[in-house]
Amino acid sequence: MPTPRMTLPTQAVLRTLTEHPTREFYGLEICAAASLPSGTIHPILARLESLGWLESRWEELDPRETGRPRRRYYSLTTDGAMQARRALAQVDARAAKLNALRPRFSGGRS
Amino acid sequence: MTGPEPESPPAAADDDAILLRVLGALRTESSLHTIPAPRRASCDERLPRRIPGANPGSHSPWPTQEPLRVVRDASSIAQTATGYMRGWRRGHEAALERRLSPATTAAAVARQPSSRRIAFRAGAAASRLVGLVVQVLPQGERRRYHEEFRAELGRLQGLHQLAYAIRLLLSALALRHALRQQRPGASGEE
Numbered sequence: 001m002p003t004p005r006m007t008l009p010t011q012a013v014l015r016t017l018t019e020h021p022t023r024e025f026y027g028l029e030i031c032a033a034a035s036l037p038s039g040t041i042h043p044i045l046a047r048l049e050s051l052g053w054l055e056s057r058w059e060e061l062d063p064r065e066t067g068r069p070r071r072r073y074y075s076l077t078t079d080g081a082m083q084a085r086r087a088l089a090q091v092d093a094r095a096a097k098l099n100a101l102r103p104r105f106s107g108g109r110s
Numbered sequence: 111m112t113g114p115e116p117e118s119p120p121a122a123a124d125d126d127a128i129l130l131r132v133l134g135a136l137r138t139e140s141s142l143h144t145i146p147a148p149r150r151a152s153c154d155e156r157l158p159r160r161i162p163g164a165n166p167g168s169h170s171p172w173p174t175q176e177p178l179r180v181v182r183d184a185s186s187i188a189q190t191a192t193g194y195m196r197g198w199r200r201g202h203e204a205a206l207e208r209r210l211s212p213a214t215t216a217a218a219v220a221r222q223p224s225s226r227r228i229a230f231r232a233g234a235a236a237s238r239l240v241g242l243v244v245q246v247l248p249q250g251e252r253r254r255y256h257e258e259f260r261a262e263l264g265r266l267q268g269l270h271q272l273a274y275a276i277r278l279l280l281s282a283l284a285l286r287h288a289l290r291q292q293r294p295g296a297s298g299e300e
Contacts, residue, residue, distance in 0.1 A: 044288075
């Protein structure tokens with residue numbers, strides 16, 4: 001299965017979702033939990049959904065009764081949760097290696 | 111020359127006799143017009159027993175008066191007693207009156223519609239921007255994202271709505287690119 005580009009916002013979204021693998025979030029909730037500006041995560045969500053890491057569903061309510069549009073809820077698929085953890089672990093390992101190569105910048109031993 | 115001697119004052123014995131006669135006359139008189147003796151106040155009758163809470167009972171001078179509830183609200187007491195002991199109460203009241211004067215209130219009311227107007231305009235502009243963003247997306251995804259964006263827009267207020275819509279606009283091309291790479295048949299349309 002292909003892996004998305006692990007940009008910092010993508011990592012933030014995946015970390016948020018893997019912390020609560022069974023919970024469903026709608027867009028603004030993910031933004032708030034991942035400390036990302038609202039309105040910036042839909043390309044990420046679309047990409048992760050196209051890869052099968054995420055699945056989404058409509059909120060179960062009648063918009064005419066409640067007088068507001070339905071929300072779209074996103075959650076990790078089982079496979080997506082595993083892939084996301086693996087991808088995040090690779091990113092962390094890579095970051096640790098980079099920090100080891102640059103001890104001065106990372107605050108390690110010189 | 112010897113004339114008749116002046117009458118000597120009556121002797122003490124005579125005085126006593128006169129006094130006795132007068133007293134005797136008075137006694138006789140009093141026996142004729144008997145003055146009723148004052149009725150003697152009696153303490154034999156028992157006083158009514160006092161029952162706390164029941165007396166004066168039905169003889170209350172305010173039988174219909176409702177008992178007042180005692181309210182000791184510290185904040186309301188503080189409001190009316192601020193600076194009271196220093197004689198500032200009038201000043202405090204004057205300040206309150208000035209703060210609530212019609213001119214000040216009118217200014218506040220005049221300001222309020224302005225902020226509401228801004229919020230309304232920001233919301234309307236945000237809705238138009240969302241409509242524009244949706245037009246950039248692939249045809250099959252427009253309906254889904256229009257409802258999704260409007261639902262999220264409804265959770266925000268005023269200028270936050272506008273900021274959200276601007277960020278959507280900035281990321282619209284990235285979203286379109288991501289949706290074009292989507293697997294076939296993975297559309298969110300119902």
